[in-house]
Every structure is written in C-alpha cells, then in structure tokens.
Amino acid sequence: MGVDGNYKWVGKRTVRPDGTDKVTGRALFSADSSMPGMLIGKILRSPHAHAKIKSIDTSKAEKLAGVKSVVIGKDFPNLPNKTISIGILAANFSEMSDKLMARKKVLYDGHPVAAVAATTSAIADKALSLIKVEYQVLPHVIDVDEAMKPKAPLLHKKMITVGVDPAPTKASNVASRCEFGFGDLEAGFAAADVIIERTFKTKPAHQGYLEPHGAVVSVAEDGQVTIWCSSQGQFMVRSYCARLMQIDEAQIRVIPAEIGGGFGGKTVIYLEPVAMALSGRAGKPVKMTMTREEVMRATGPTSGTSIDVKLGATKDGKLTAGEAELRYQAGCYPGSPVGPGAMTAFAPYNLENVKTVGFDVVVNRPQAAAYRAPGAPMSEFAVESVIDEMAQKLGMDPIALRELNAAKEGTTAPYGPKFGPIGNEQCLEAAKNHPHYSAPLGPNQGRGVASGFWFNVGGESVASVNINTDGTAVVLSGNPDIGGSRASMAAMAAEVLGIDYDKVRPIVADTSSIGYNDLTGGSRTTFASGMAVCNAATDAVDQMRTRAAKVWDISPDAVEWSEGHARPAGPNAGDFEPMSLADIARTSAKMGGPITGRAAINAQGAAPGFGTHIVDVEVDPETGHVTVLRYTAVQDVGRAIHPSYVEGQIQGGVAQGVGWALNEEYVYGDDGCLQNTGFLDYRMPVASDLPMIDTVIIEVPNEAHPFGVRGVGEVPIIPPLGAVANAVSNAIGVRMTDLPLSPPKILAAIKNGS
Amino acid sequence: MHDFAYHRPQSLEDAANFLRTAEDPLLMAGGQTMIPTLKQRLAAPSDVIDLAEVPGLVMIDVKKAQVSVGAMLTHASVASSPEVQAALPALAGLAGNIGDMHVRNRGTLGGSIANNDPAADYPAALIGLGATVHTSKRQIAADDFFTALFETALAGDEIVTSVDFPVPELAAYMKFDHPASRYAVVGVFIAKFGTDVRAAVTGAGPCVYREAQMEEALTRDFSPSALADMTISPDGMNTDLYAGPEYRANLVKIMATRAVEAALKGGG
Amino acid sequence: MSKHHVTSTVNGEPVEFLCEPQETLLDILRDQLDLTGSKEGCSSGDCGACSVTIDGRLVCACLVLGAEAEGRKIETIENMAEGDTLHPLQQKFLEEAALQCGFCTPGFLVAAKSLLDRNDNPTETEVRYWLAGNLCRCTGYDKIVKSVMDVAAEMRGE
C-alpha cells in the first residue's frame, strides 16, 4: 500500500457490485417496498406563500371511512429553539419541526399543514379535500434583495440579525452576517490599475434527483420504529426522527433503500416523522411518497442569490484586492449556504487583500437544502465572471491570468488557513494544454473558462470486514451508495486484503447493524468511509497475520501480508509455505473464532479539490438560443479509486451546472406561489441538450488517505456557471450577469448591447 | 384523478352516442395531454371515451395532390411514413419534432387539433396548408376549425376522423421550441401553392392564425428578403413563464424567414 | 365506479387484472403486478423513468390508463434479460458505468432497446434525440450515449 503504489483493484474500471440489480429493475428504491396492512399517507399543503393559520378542522376527514389517522402541527412535540450539531450537519429542531408541519403560520407555498393516513391513495386524497383550513393571508417576499429592504414583510417578528455589532434593535429578514478575509482592501485597490465592480444574480435551482422522497414507516405497539427510506444518511434520518419525535435512537431502525439521487437534497427529511406520527396513531405501517409537484414546491432547492464583486489588478495582471458581498436566500428559516459561499468565492486565487461578507436572508420559500458544494457555485460564478472580464480588460489570456494568481501549496486561503498540497495549478496547466483550448471557434461562438474550489470533508465512519471461511469477505459500511461507492469500497478492501474484487461483497448496513456514520455528502464517502474500510481491512489482515504467526510459532511481527497471503518475513523468511487468506479463514473456528476487522473513526485530513472547465457555445444571434458545442472538465481528485465513476461524477456535475446556467430557475407568481412545479416547465438538461463531456483527471494525492483520495462530487458543479456565462458573454460581446441565461435575456442583451 | 367511467367504443356511432348521452364526456385519443390534465384535476369528466378501437381512424392515404391522415395516427407514424416524407416532408418533419419519442408514440393528429393548444404544432400545418378536417358529421375548412384558445368548431358530439392536407409546391415548418416541453414558443408554417402563399403562426397568440402581411409579401416575392423589413406587432401575443410578447414577435419573423429558406431548399 | 377486467400480455405472460378507470398502467405494473422496475419520477410523462413498450412502441406507463392495456403486449425492464443472460445494453451499461444512482436506468434501457430494435446504426444525434424523453440527473448522459453507440456497433458486428 501507499499513495504511489501500483494497485490491482484501485484505479480499475470494475463492474459495480449492485449493478445487475440496477439494470434489471430489481433494486428497491424508497417507493418499491410495501408492508402487509400498509396505509397510504398524504400531506395537505399551504396554497399561500405567507399566512396565519386561523383554524384547522379535520373532523370531516377523520370520519371518512378508510381514514385511520390525521395529524396537524400541534400533534408534534415542541422542541427547544437551539441549533445542535449532529456529525457534519447542524439543525435547529424547533424550526425543523415547524417546517415539517406548520404550527401558527405557513411560511411558503407548499408548507405542510396536515397529514392523513388511509387505506387507499384515493381515500387519502379525498380526506385531504375534507380538511378545512382558515388562513389569514399575509404579505410575502421572495427575492433576496427585496427581503432585505427595511419595509419588507417580516417572516419572523423577533428575528434580530446575528453577527452585527452592536446588535440591531429592530427585527429584519436578515438572519445573520458573516465575514471572512484579511489584508488591507483600501491599499489593495489603491495599488490596482484596473478595478472591476459588478453585481450578479442567480435563481434558485433544484437538485432535481429523479426519485421523489419516499418512506415506509412502521411503529409497533411497543414503540419500536422501523423506517425504510431513501436518504443520504440512514443515521441522519434516525438522529432527526429521534429528536423530532422525542424518542430514543435505539428504538428506531432505519433501513436504507437504494437512493435515486440526492445531490444534497436528501440530507434533510420531510416525510419520516410525519409517517411516524400517522403510523403510531393508526397502529399500522404507513407509506408516503411525494409527487414531483410536492418535490418542487416543498423540498429544498438551493438559494437564489445576489452578489457584488469588486476586483483590482495591476496592468500586468497581479490581483491586488478582492471584495464581495453575498446575499443568499435561506428560505423560511435561517440556514442558506452563504458561509461557504463567502469562504470559497476567491479560493482559487492568491490574494493579499480579500474580504467577503455574507448575509443569510429568510424569504417565503421552502428552506434551502444543500446542493452539491452548497453556496460555492454562485459565489464562484460571480468571481469567475469578473476574472474573465479582468483578463479581457488587461488583454490577457484568461488561463494565464488565473495561473499568475493561482492559489498553491502555502497560499493563505481567503477563509484563513494555508493550503497544503493542492492541484489548482495542475488543473490550469492541463486545461491550457488541452487541444480544446486552442481549437478554432466559428462565428457566433464563444469560449469560457472557469475554476472551482471545494473544501471536501471527512467525518465519522464505521466499517466492518467479515472474513468468510471460504476465503471471501463481506464489507459493511454505513453510507448509502448514491453513485457507485460500493464499487470503491470493494476495490479498496480487495486491495488491502489482497483478494479478488469479485470475492468482496460490500453491503450498506442499516442503523442497527453498524455503528454511526455521517451521511453521504460533502464528498466524504470515498474519503472517510473508504478510510474506515481500509482500516477495517487492515485490522482483519493483522488478525490473520497473528493467526499465521501462531501456526508457525513465530512472532506476528515476523509475518508480512502481501497478495492475499501471510508470509514469514525477516529471520523466518522462506521458512514456511505462505498461507492464503482462504487457508487462514478455513481454520478460523479452531484458531479463536471468526475474523472480523473493524474500524470506527472520525476521518480527518480531507483535502481540498480544484477544477478548471472549458466550454464552447454558439449563440443564435437572432433568437438568443445557446448551443453547448464542446465541454472539457479538468479536476484534481487526489486518487481516482474507480475512474469511470469519477468521470461520471464530473460529467453529472457539469450537466447540472449547465442546466443552472442556461435554463433552470424557480418562477414565482405575484401571489408568491411557485409556477413551474414539474419537469414540463422546470427544464433540466436532456441528452439532446449536451455534447459529450470530456474529463481530465489530475491526481495530486491526499497524504491523509491510504490511497490518496480527495473527494470528487462537489467541485464539478462549481465552474460550469461561470464557464458558460463567460462563453456566452464572449460570444455576444456583452457581459451576462444574471442566471439563467435564457434566450429572451440573451437576445435583449444583444439588442441593448449591455 | 377524479372518478370517471371509461369506455372503449368499437364504432364511431357508439363513440358519438356516448358523447350525446354522458353527463360530461371527454374523448381520449393518445392521452398525452389529457391524462396529465386529469391527474392535475384540471378536468373532471364523468366519462372518458377511448377512441383506440374505433375502426378507420388509423390510416394514411397519399395521393399526388393530397395527403390524408387518420385522426388516430400517431405523430411517430406520420413522421416515419416514407409516403408522407416523400409527398409532404414539412408535415413529416413537424410530426417528428413534437415532444419526445414517448409522446410521439402515443400522441395523435386528432387529439392535437381537437385540443387546440395555442402552442401545439399541428394546427400550424392545418392552417398553413389550408387543410380540410373530416369529422363524424361533416367537413370543416381548417380556417374555420380553430376558433379560440383551446376551442374548435367541433360540436359536442362530433369526432374528428381525418385531415386532408393539400400538397403544396413548397413548404416548411420552423419552430423555436420550449426547452422543457418542446411545445412551440413560436412556430411558423409557410406553404406556397403556385402564386398563393399561406403563413400560419402557432405559439405566439391565443390561437393559431394566418399572418396576412407575411402572406402578401411572400406572394409578391417568395424569398427570405421579402420579410426583411417587416415589423411584427407584439400586441396580443402570449406571455408565459418563458417569454413575453416582444420576444415572440421577434421569433415570428425569424422563424418565418427560416421557414422560407427551408422551403426553398426543399422543405423540412 | 366499477372496475375493469383487463386481459393483456405482460413480459410474455398472460395477465389478468382488475383496475379502476383512474389507475394508470404504471400503477398496475407496480402495485398489482409487483413489477417495480418501472419507476415513477414525475407522473406526467416528462422523465421517462416509467418507460415500457406497448405492442413494441416506447411509451411512458404513467400516461397510459390501465384499462387501455386490454389486448396489448407490454414489455418492461424485468423482461429485458433472457434468463440469466443480460441484454447487451444492460451488460454495456454495467461495464461503462452508464448509471450512478440507477433510478432512471430501467427507463433508459427500455428506451435504448426500443431504438436499437429499429435502428442498429444510429448517429450520436439520433441517440440523443431518441433518449430526450428520459431524464438522468447523475451522469450527464455521456456514458449512456456512448454505451448505446457501442452496443449498436457490436450488434452490427463491428
């Protein structure tokens, strides 16, 4: 082993262990499970963006034949108004509970107000129509800049902005202010020959996972709860349900279904506690699945934003100062990703003077949920646009400008610490040397470049490696496989154990079958759970070395493990025939019992990821329509455990970013209600919208991981927004600052020339 | 969906009888618009009458001067018919660009025109070619068929059976499609019959219409340049989540110009 | 409303079921016939996760009424492999990692097979347009399109 080793399984394009089930329709996602006697649960949602609930009358619904339980907000525990961290997440459970089921006010179109469980879907629908809710409609606010105005309708009458000194005396929609940076901005801008200042806007975009949220929940008479659901973390579901419903974690068993995409949107829960309440009352299991309309109206998209950027440079291209103010929509309660947005905005650059200020602003929309590199795509879009413009103003090549100012090992990141070994410069160089970058462009075509940065995270992970007597291994880990992680876990275990990949069976275990794991998110799984799997496999190897030593009557230290065999080493080298894993496993009963390696860690040392993207577009000057002609994405991933799934993560991130840049947006009516609640109006890219997406994998290993993994999933959604906007701007000769770049918007820009 | 009764009549007469006797009947052709509408509870018919088994509605008859298409023929069948491709490529091309493959395999000519969605493609072909609609009762000229937003000249118990499309000298359809739904934000069908030119516009207004000034200009000179100085008024044009009247007015001219270019190149 | 007694052929087997007029073919497949390989992603015919074929034509099962299945032949993802042999498309999707979460995968496979059954020499553009009714949020389509092109080439003996 070792980060520079030659590997048999790591880095190979193996077939994923769960693949056959997924190409034959056998894999069970959240809506695919049923239980005997199961009821169907449904939610009644607010038709108003902001309203006081004057009364709820559920009596008629309760009397309808086939209705087994009805719940409203007061049926859920009231919880302390305090933010608590759980693993890599933080939550205010009072607010979370209110988001699950409104109490006194509804705060967005789609906010749940009541739920029913009935014997059939049709009866549940009928029951919802019999619930009478009296509302007093209040003025609402959606846009972040509008929400910050002094006379904006207030969502929470007592909310005082946190992070401002002295604390404001008046309530506002600004939940908090954060600030990062160092140096002397004034001096930095004074030293600049060119200063560019621009304001950018982005619209809320949905994660767009294909599988709507779903859960089957059974609450037994003794209070034991079993939950089958798809989420990014079965332990997250357990922690949240236990706290929201005020029961012990040990009473809840969450069995992870296959997950049909998440991208951050399934790091929160919507249905499970409601189904728990319904099931507990009815005494029967309850199944709940969202419609696509419910997903669009009431699950977290990411924030819409408004961002000011100011950047200074000398005439030879040295950046002298960077400043940004970021305003992010949080949704109905605080919690936008403006913090990471502010931290990442200038991260690809070496700046001596930098300051970013972020505002977390509540508006009448569903709570923003994490979406791939939460907060970063928007802020880096704004900065990458200004970098591109700066290159134009200075007459410099945009990659050359980036290279001249690139963050590298030892550079102080805008959020404080110094970077360790990072692949930012390597990505820029690979992009510059890629044939794409020098390919000629035709009329009405433009090329855009942008970089992206994400921290990546580690966190708590547990893994077990059970050695079977036939020489195979079962690997248990606790993270849902959202994009091929079973294949990576199996490859790493096979590598450490020295047995064939096909002899390793990876299992995603439920919450009662393995210790606590943080959820799948933040690009942590291959890094942190992978590290746990490696450690657990090493633990099993150590046990097998010890057993071989006992058979040979030598010291365990004199036994080495290679290619799946215990071998006498040192003074005993060559004294005994090597024993294979299968040999040792076969006699495990006689030698002390089953061999089980285990590891429980809080993985530290996640290393940052950088990427640089190049895109060519053609703009129809008569209609404003954009065609994406060619796309190349370069990214430092540390080590590609499974190159195909690494490429897939990058390609998928690019497609999402292109959709965000060109088409995807939430459109609200004057009444504050979402108007595009389905895929007919909310346009995610389809196959005919995209070209092939070329990927270039850079490997600057992360020394903290046994195989050098950094994490892959977040970075690739960051550069596309800036790259596409830069390409369009370059094609039409007008700087585009307002996403998405819809044809009407582009045509107007062409006609107005600004 | 609200409750409804489902019927599958075996003859046109039976289907018409259901229309006459049911409380609030709705005809179903391909169902690609209707079923989503029912799911959203935007319609609550008492009876759904499925035309799938009614004989005679699935036909193509291509003659030298006329292409006849049965009401229940799917878009995919029209698009892939070698006869239609040869005789009226603009029509085959139009059908082949409706929605996506799944929609084209179920959606039908009759369903499309009876629904008269303001952004549907087929109405532009009917108006652009001066087609004749055959129904269970009579023949209706296309110009008289589409009356208003989602409204047609069909009587309550009348069923579209087929459409006759005259074969023009030159024709083409160009649309700027909505990125998600693939409906026409604006679509323009241009056809030239000897000295007579027809220009039909869909997507721009509440109902498909003929653009008279375009027809006059193209009658004088059937070339893209004939439209160069034309101004299209945005008055009365549609606004939706995607685009407003000014953008649509611009598209009418652009799509018409491109349709003329395509028609001169042989259609599509 | 009274239920309809429907007789059809699903994956080569004769099948009878009772259905309400409002039930879609997707409801019947998933809830009555336990064929949960066809997925419900949108229920409005926009995502293609419920792609099946009826009498050989690719459709969204969520936009077909169960009662319409009378006398028809339905094929779903569950019948794509022959015994224990995967269809070449299924095999290629595995080898090329043309799936990530796997939710849209059954629909893509049914749609891609429907294309290759008609055209064993599609251009990349033809593949992309044929699959435009199927949404995938994970892959960016790259590996899906490549897999379909590769299988077509293999079917042609290249």
Added chain:
Amino acid sequence: MAQIVLTNDLGRQFTGGETTLDMDVTDVRDLIRKLDQKFPGIAEVLQDGSMAVAIDGNLHQDAWLEDIGPTSEVYFLPAIRGG
C-alpha cells in the same frame, strides 16, 4: 508557541476584536480549555460543532485529540457541511 487565529465573529463576540494569539498548547482540547480561561464562554461556541479548525492547513472537524505542534498555525473557521 503556536499561532492561533480566530474568526472575526469570534473576535467580536469574545476577545474585543483580537483574532491572532500566540499560545502554548498541546492539542485542540487543550487549546479550547486555555482559550476559555482567557475568554470565558468561547469554549461553548468552539465545541458546539459549528466550528472547525485548520492545523497547518489541514482541516479538522470535531477533533479534540488532534495534536498542535509548538510552531503550528491554527485557524478556527465555520464547520463545513456538504451536499
């Protein structure tokens, strides 16, 4: 002595604006304990999970036992969540 850098927010709340400190500490737990002696109340914020720490450029979350060297640079920053 290790160099300790607090966020501007922490400085505002607890230290009267001071964000850079030199301290003799052995690990994160020791650092938090000593900071709390100097700035009472700061430990609660540093330990509630909302803050992460970077030691010589390496990011750590919830890591009381991580060693801090005699010349280490230690930055407190908001904990990073993910998507």
